[in-house]
Amino acid sequence: MTASVFEQSSCATLANMRWAKLWFCFFMAVLPVCAQPPIPSQRTGRDVFLITIDTLRADHVHCYGYKDGKTPALDEISSEAIRFSQAFTPSPITNSSHATILTGLLPSTHGVTNFGIALDATHPTLAVLLKNQGYKTAAFIGAVVLDSKTLAPGLDRGFDYYDNFPPAPKNSSRWGRVERRGKDVVSRAEKWLDAHTSGPRFMWVHLYDPHDPYDPPPPYDQMFHDRLYDGEIAYADSALGDFVAYLKKHGWYDQALVVVVGDHGEGLGEHHEETHGIFLYDSTTHVPLLIKLPQHERAGAVIETQVSTTDILPSVLDLLQLALPRTDGQSLLPFIMGSSTPAQIAFGETDYPLSFGWAPLRSVREAGFKFIEAPRPELYDLNADPGELHSIYQPWNPELQKLRSRLAARREKITERGTDKSPGAVGIGTTQELQALGYLGPADALSSSTVSEPSLLPDPKDKIAEQNLLHAAMLAIDDGRTTVARDELEKVLQSNPESPAALTQLGQLEMNAGDYGKAASYLQRATVLRPGDARLALTYSQALSEAGDAHGAEHALQTSLKLNPNQYGARFSLGSAYFASHEFSAAQDQLEAALLIQPTFEAQIKLSEVLLAQQKFAEARQQLEAAIKTKRDSPEAYELLARAYTGLGDKQSAQQARNHSKFLSNQKSLPPK
Numbered sequence: 246m247t248a249s250v251f252e253q254s255s256c257a258t259l260a261n262m263r264w265a266k267l268w269f270c271f272f273m274a275v276l277p278v279c280a281q282p283p284i285p286s287q288r289t290g291r292d293v294f295l296i297t298i299d300t301l302r303a304d305h306v307h308c309y310g311y312k313d314g315k316t317p318a319l320d321e322i323s324s325e326a327i328r329f330s331q332a333f334t335p336s337p338i339t340n341s342s343h344a345t346i347l348t349g350l351l352p353s354t355h356g357v358t359n360f361g362i363a364l365d366a367t368h369p370t371l372a373v374l375l376k377n378q379g380y381k382t383a384a385f386i387g388a389v390v391l392d393s394k395t396l397a398p399g400l401d402r403g404f405d406y407y408d409n410f411p412p413a414p415k416n417s418s419r420w421g422r423v424e425r426r427g428k429d430v431v432s433r434a435e436k437w438l439d440a441h442t443s444g445p446r447f448m449w450v451h452l453y454d455p456h457d458p459y460d461p462p463p464p465y466d467q468m469f470h471d472r473l474y475d476g477e478i479a480y481a482d483s484a485l486g487d488f489v490a491y492l493k494k495h496g497w498y499d500q501a502l503v504v505v506v507g508d509h510g511e512g513l514g515e516h517h518e519e520t521h522g523i524f525l526y527d528s529t530t531h532v533p534l535l536i537k538l539p540q541h542e543r544a545g546a547v548i549e550t551q552v553s554t555t556d557i558l559p560s561v562l563d564l565l566q567l568a569l570p571r572t573d574g575q576s577l578l579p580f581i582m583g584s585s586t587p588a589q590i591a592f593g594e595t596d597y598p599l600s601f602g603w604a605p606l607r608s609v610r611e612a613g614f615k616f617i618e619a620p621r622p623e624l625y626d627l628n629a630d631p632g633e634l635h636s637i638y639q640p641w642n643p644e645l646q647k648l649r650s651r652l653a654a655r656r657e658k659i660t661e662r663g664t665d666k667s668p669g670a671v672g673i674g675t676t677q678e679l680q681a682l683g684y685l686g687p688a689d690a691l692s693s694s695t696v697s698e699p700s701l702l703p704d705p706k707d708k709i710a711e712q713n714l715l716h717a718a719m720l721a722i723d724d725g726r727t728t729v730a731r732d733e734l735e736k737v738l739q740s741n742p743e744s745p746a747a748l749t750q751l752g753q754l755e756m757n758a759g760d761y762g763k764a765a766s767y768l769q770r771a772t773v774l775r776p777g778d779a780r781l782a783l784t785y786s787q788a789l790s791e792a793g794d795a796h797g798a799e800h801a802l803q804t805s806l807k808l809n810p811n812q813y814g815a816r817f818s819l820g821s822a823y824f825a826s827h828e829f830s831a832a833q834d835q836l837e838a839a840l841l842i843q844p845t846f847e848a849q850i851k852l853s854e855v856l857l858a859q860q861k862f863a864e865a866r867q868q869l870e871a872a873i874k875t876k877r878d879s880p881e882a883y884e885l886l887a888r889a890y891t892g893l894g895d896k897q898s899a900q901q902a903r904n905h906s907k908f909l910s911n912q913k914s915l916p917p918k
Contacts, residue, residue, distance in 0.1 A: 290445035291539055292501040293375065293561060294492070297346060297449070298481055299339055299387065300456040300521065301507030303332070303533045305478055313472070315479040318486030319533065322505055325541045327581060331551040332534035333591040333610060334509045337521045339390045340397045341594075342508040342554065343451070347371050347400065349558035349572030351592055353659045357397075358596040360390070360679055360686055364399030369570055371558050372403030375447040378567060381405055382446070385434040387453030389423045390682055395675045404449075408433055415677070419723065423681045426462065427452040427484030435491050442495075450488060454481040455511070457520055457683060458720050474513065500539050502564060504557060507532030516633070516706075519713045520683065523705045525593035525608040525617055526633050536560065536577070548580050551588040551610065588612075592655060600685040601712060601746055604702040609651045616648035620704040624648070676780075681723040683716045685746060711737050715746050727754060745774040749781060752788065761792035772801075779809035786818065798822060813843040821851060829859050846876045853885050862892030880909040 307314040308323040309330065336342040336352050344350075344357035347370040352358045355368050364370070372382045383406040386392070392409045393401035401407035408430075413422040420426060425433075434450050454461070459473035461480045469476030485505070492498035510529040512518030521529040532554065555574030562569050563576035579586040593608035607618040615633065617623040624638040624645050638645065676686040705712070718733035731754060737747035748771035755764035765788040772778070772785050786801035802819040806812060820835030836852040839845075849872035856865035866889040873882050883906035890899035 290378065290380065291565065292444045292497055293380070293447045293565075294501055294503045295346070295371070295447070295449045295557075295561075296485060296488070296503070296505045297343060297451050297508050298455065298478075298485070298505070298533075299451065299453040299508050300511045301478065301481075301533060302510035302513070302528065303330075303507065303531045305475060306533050309533055314475060315468070316482040318482045318489060319505065319535070321486075322489065322503070322535050322537060323545070325544045326503070326505075326535040326537035327543050327546045327548060329534040329536070329548050329550075329552050329577070331549060331588075332506070332532055332554065333527075333530045333551065333593070334507070334532050334554045335530075335592050335594050337509040337523075337525065337529040337593075337595055338597050339388070339456075339508055340400070343391060343397070344400065346506065346508065346554050346557050347449075349555050349570075349574045351555060351573045351655075352594045352596075353655075354573055357399075358594070359600070360396045360684065361398070361675065364397075364402070366399070366402065370400070370403050371561060372447060372449070374403070374558075374562065374567065374570070375445075376403045376405070378445075378565075380445045380447045381441050382448070383434070383437045383441070384408060384449040384451070385430050385437070386410075386451045387425045387427065387430045388451070388456065388682065389678050390684075391451060396679065406437060419681060423678050424453055424456075427454045427481045428487060431484045431488045431491075434488065438491075438495075438497075452481045452484055454478075454484070457511075458724075474511065499541065501537075502539060502561065503535075503537040504561065505533070505535040505537075506554060506557065507534075508554075517709045517713070520716055522595065522597040522684070523603075523606075523709060523712055525595055525606050527615075527627075527631075530591075530593055530608075536581075538564070538581075543581060546581075548577075550580055550586075551591055552577060552580070553589050553591050556589060590651060592652075593617075597684075598705045598708075599702075601708065601715070602702065603705045603708050606705065607652055607655075609648045609655075611648060611651065612644075614644045614648060616645055616652070618649075618652055619706070620702070621706065680719045683720050685715070685719075711741055711744060711747075715744075715750070718747075718750055722750070722754065727758070730754060743774055745771045745778075745781075748774070749784070752784065756784075756788055756791070761788050764788040765792050765794070765797075777808060779805045779812060779815075782808065783812065783815050783818070786815075790818070790822070795822065795826070799826075810838075811842055813839050813845070813848075816842060817845075817848055817851070820848075820855070824851065824855050824858070827858075829855055833859070846872055846879070849875075850879075850882060850885065853889070857885065857888055857892070860892060862889045865889040866893065878909055878912075880906040880913070883909065 303309045305311050305314055306319055307316045308320045308328065334342045335345055340360055341352045341357050344355050344364055345352060348355050348368045350368060355364060356362060357364050376382050382404045384401065384404045385408045389396060389410045391397045391400060393399065393407055394409050430450060430452060434448060455474060455477040459477050461469065461473060461476035465476040465480045469479060489498060492501065509521055510531055511521050512524065512528050515528040516524055516526050518524050553574055555572060556577050559569050559572050559574050560577040563578045569576065575589060591610040596605045599605055604620050609616050613626065613628045615625045615627055622638050623636040624642060625633045626637055679686045714733045714737045718730045721730035721733065731751065734747045734751050737744050748767045752764045752767035752771060755767060765785065768781065768785040768788050772781055775781055782801050782805035786798045786805060789801055790798035799819065799822050802815050802822065805815045806819065816835050816839035820832045820839060823832035823835060832855045833852065836848055836855060839848045840852065849868050853865045853868040856868065866886065869882055869886040869889060876882065883902045887899045887902035887906065890902060
């Protein structure tokens with residue numbers, strides 16, 4: 246392991262001249278320390294703690310000038326760290342922005358441009374790189390949106406332990422189902438550290454609390470009753486304070502490299518955006534960034550130069566004197582040393598508008614100007630107009646031409662690398678989790694491949710009121726406020742009768758209410774608008790089936806499978822439909838295909854019924870014996886096995902299977918002890 250650049254020695258000359266300038270700048274401050282006996286070199290490397298705070302606007306943090314904020318922990322860290330006053334994230338969406346922090350790559354490079362898209366193994370994460378240097382690694386997340394089993398596959402690479410969310414009942418509280426309170430996240434992290442007391446260790450702690458819906462726990466709900474977003478920040482700050490106090494108590498804080506950063510900001514109604522994800526204004530891209538060096542070197546320093554969250558990974562590696570992979574960022578070490586290195590260009594990217602069928606956006610921020618590439622492009626002079634309220638876009642503007650060329654060069658680079666931009670594979674259950682967080686999933690999206698140019702899609706500026714209503718409706722559905730959800734969705738349809746997202750949500754609401762005819766009516770309208778949405782066709786088929794239209798349901802299932810043949814649910818449903826109509830050969834084909842996609846007990850049982858109906862007793866027995874290995878307490882499986890043995894002429898085995906089926910049925914009917 247290469248030694249950390251911050252290891253102590255007496256006042257001897259530094260071997261690595263790269264650090265001479267930094268050391269000289271600190272010389273007067275550290276002279277009393279140098280007069281002490283030298284501290285033994287720690288060859289095992291420094292602990293590294295990465296703390297990301299979700300949805301944290303820089304201008305709502307006290308040490309960034311917000312007088313109404315209560316962030317004592319961030320303020321204290323800032324006094325011990327280097328504060329970057331102009332740090333920007335390229336993405337206003339949680340999983341994309343965190344993929345950037347962990348890889349040093351822009352979303353269009355690492356490919357995680359929407360939920361459920363796997364981070365490609367060719368992109369090394371900070372965890373992978375540090376694990377390769379002997380670090381113990383762990384991650385503790387505050388929301389299911391970063392769960393590596395579902396919505397953020399690949400982010401767990403390199404972590405010895407990644408604290409995913411366990412399955413939870415659909416109607417359970419959001420706490421533990423889709424979100425964890427900050428102090429719960431910190432407690433889980435501390436338990437891991439208690440069990441791994443020796444270093445070096447790399448830990449990522451993610452605090453999700455400032456994300457909407459804003460619901461801070463007591464006493465923050467009362468302290469900030471009229472500013473709940475600030476209350477969530479104050480609570481997250483208190484959780485951060487607990488974690489720092491824990492590290493200090495164990496003597497791990499002073500020598501560690503600590504990075505605290507917001508993943509993106511929050512609209513709070515600016516530019517009419519209530520939350521985030523759609524726009525690339527500073528309200529959702531300007532984030533706090535604090536880097537605390539070992540022994541608090543350069544404590545309290547403020548760097549005004551524009552930087553990006555793509556710079557975090559190269560900076561950590563450079564500070565540890567480790568080799569740097571290719572990234573879209575740059576090490577911040579020159580800035581830390583006081584170099585006059587030019588400011589980093591801050592790119593912005595959001596494909597989330599595609600989830601609604603609107604144009605994606607791109608931006609570039611440099612030298613006091615920002616250009617936003619959209620169907621109606623925007624240019625802002627940030628010195629004269631920091632709120633980005635008055636676009637000065639003119640095609641012949643020289644600043645515009647320079648910034649547009651930056652984006653063109655960026656696009657060229659993406660084309661050369663051939664980044665995979667395929668939509669994520671998000672299942673129906675996971676989509677419900679996304680909607681509980683107020684998001685639409687990628688399977689809801691109008692694929693960018695269905696239009697020749699993104700500019701032909703609606704400009705998100707013209708649709709933001711619709712997005713706010715849809716967001717509010719999704720949160721209301723998760724809270725069980727169905728009347729409110731219906732009202733919000735009907736408002737969307739009043740302004741845009743052809744909103745597939747509103748029609749789909751209303752169809753789902755009516756499905757849940759048991760009005761399948763009304764649900765089918767909404768969903769039919771949505772399928773006309775989105776003929777290429779396989780999952781929508783599947784939901785429509787379910788509504789038709791429940792409404793008693795077996796023929797229509799079968800046709801919708803066939804349509805869904807033409808669009809996406811690898812759907813377990815559609816294969817199983819179509820196989821069951823064929824079985825009900827006595828089309829046994831077709832049913833067998835579909836159920837066998839379903840088992841190839843996902844070998845489940847229910848598909849094994851249904852296929853065995855189909856085989857028995859065709860008097861294929863030996864094949865049915867084989868399926869049932871395999872099913873029983875996975876679920877030994879099913880009376881139904883043993884009853885079907887008895888039928889298979891009967892068909893094979895094995896009366897003794899048939900009776901044994903039947904007796905066991907009765908035994909299991911009796912056991913299940915007994916009251917619990």
